[in-house]
Amino acid sequence: MANIVGGYFTSHVPAIGGAIQRGDQQSEYWKPFFDGFPPVRQWLADAAPDVAVVFYNDHGLNFFLDAMPTFAVGAAARYDNADEGWGLPVYKSFVGHPNLSWHLIEALVDAEFDVTTCQKMMVDHALSIPFELAWPDVDQWPVRLVPIAINTVQFPLPSPRRCLALGRAVGAALRSWPGDERIVVIGTGGLSHQLEGARAGFMNPDYDRFCLDHLADDPAALTAHSVEQVAELAGTQGVEILNWIAARGALGDARQTMVMRNYHVPISNTAAATVVLEPA
Amino acid sequence: MRRSIPGTALFDGELAERGFALNAMCFSFNDAANRAAFLADEDGYCRKFGLTTAQRGAVAARDVPAMLAAGGNVYYLAKLAGILGLNVQDLGALQTGRTVAEFKAMLVAARAGVDPDLGGLHLGPGSSGSARQRETA
Numbered sequence: 001m002a003n004i005v006g007g008y009f010t011s012h013v014p015a016i017g018g019a020i021q022r023g024d025q026q027s028e029y030w031k032p033f034f035d036g037f038p039p040v041r042q043w044l045a046d047a048a049p050d051v052a053v054v055f056y057n058d059h060g061l062n063f064f065l066d067a068m069p070t071f072a073v074g075a076a077a078r079y080d081n082a083d084e085g086w087g088l089p090v091y092k093s094f095v096g097h098p099n100l101s102w103h104l105i106e107a108l109v110d111a112e113f114d115v116t117t118c119q120k121m122m123v124d125h126a127l128s129i130p131f132e133l134a135w136p137d138v139d140q141w142p143v144r145l146v147p148i149a150i151n152t153v154q155f156p157l158p159s160p161r162r163c164l165a166l167g168r169a170v171g172a173a174l175r176s177w178p179g180d181e182r183i184v185v186i187g188t189g190g191l192s193h194q195l196e197g198a199r200a201g202f203m204n205p206d207y208d209r210f211c212l213d214h215l216a217d218d219p220a221a222l223t224a225h226s227v228e229q230v231a232e233l234a235g236t237q238g239v240e241i242l243n244w245i246a247a248r249g250a251l252g253d254a255r256q257t258m259v260m261r262n263y264h265v266p267i268s269n270t271a272a273a274t275v276v277l278e279p280a
Numbered sequence: 281m282r283r284s285i286p287g288t289a290l291f292d293g294e295l296a297e298r299g300f301a302l303n304a305m306c307f308s309f310n311d312a313a314n315r316a317a318f319l320a321d322e323d324g325y326c327r328k329f330g331l332t333t334a335q336r337g338a339v340a341a342r343d344v345p346a347m348l349a350a351g352g353n354v355y356y357l358a359k360l361a362g363i364l365g366l367n368v369q370d371l372g373a374l375q376t377g378r379t380v381a382e383f384k385a386m387l388v389a390a391r392a393g394v395d396p397d398l399g400g401l402h403l404g405p406g407s408s409g410s411a412r413q414r415e416t417a
Contacts, residue, residue: 064303064307082310085358
């Protein structure tokens with residue numbers, strides 16, 4: 001039976017990639033954010049996962065509005081990053097785990113989640129930057145990847161309740177996988193931020209705190225809001241908290257210990273957070 | 281019924297339908313050759329993607345609020361902004377009537393509203409370090 005070692009959650013804004021590229025991690029502006037990662041790296045070194053199941057959202061690299069899946073599960077042997085158009089370096093490719101992907105897909109559809117399956121799927125900065133932050137000095141990623149993309153672009157978006165249920169179904173499928181893999185679940189994006197409109201620059205530390213305070217022990221609290229209420233509370237890009245909610249769901253119903261938590265305002269236009277949870 | 285959020289238009293089906301051509305053009309900017317083609321002949325490139333008169337005018341004027349009103353989605357518009365040398369703080373300033381310096385100052389000022397128990401690095405009992413502590417002042 002596969003072993004879920006815990007969850008790693010972090011903001012993924014493109015500006016982080018710019019800071020890494022420039023070597024700005026210790027600058028006054030960026031240090032409070034990057035200071036959150038030595039404990040993440042130590043925890044990952046101790047937990048020694050060999051597979052990552054990652055909930056993230058695509059920003060217009062792989063998916064466009066011509067065909068926008070609500071939930072898309074990668075089933076590829078390899079995932080590439082590519083030019084996203086705004087100057088980030090192209091990040092390293094990922095090795096997939098197609099057998100585990102298909103196991104998840106079978107289990108999810110059996111549980112009545114009608115997911116889109118992707119045998120070819122480019123992954124964007126929302127997936128690459130959390131890996132760059134977690135494993136900054138490696139030539140190849142130490143984990144194989146199963147990516148799960150959640151639509152946070154085109155309303156109607158899935159509800160927080162549905163995302164938690166998706167995550168729980170993923171977790172149940174992982175626990176039923178007969179392999180002996182050590183699996184880290186990753187949720188990327190957020191926290192509160194809004195890029196567009198007259199409310200651009202909106203952040204909401206009170207809502208972020210609500211999310212951080214309930215993530216470990218009462219994730220269902222995050223499902224009390226509709227997704228439109230989340231957009232109001234967290235900002236229109238703050239709805240990326242859906243990825244965190246799904247990832248928390250995959251950790252299962254057991255209580256989780258907060259290994260570390262870092263919160264800093266702002267990076268770019270975003271209230272940034274990083275969290276590690278492990279089974280209590 | 282759709283919630284009304286001040287200063288915010290949720291990117292719903294109506295906006296997506298209105299903005300499809302503009303967003304499709306922006307999506308094409310993942311390709312460096314397409315970015316170069318746009319810069320070589322902006323209006324011609326806009327016409328190739330079938331942008332409306334309003335959308336072409338908004339692009340020509342670098343009018344971000346008009347691009348949003350014409351159905352542009354910020355995830356895709358960001359790729360156009362990159363070509364124009366604008367980052368998300370520049371976009372924020374353009375949309376809120378602030379200078380870029382004022383917009384950045386507004387973002388930093390939000391830190392003042394962060395409770396010390398929330399902000400900074402906290403290590404839990406499950407970490408390989410010691411008990412919960414705060415690193416940053």
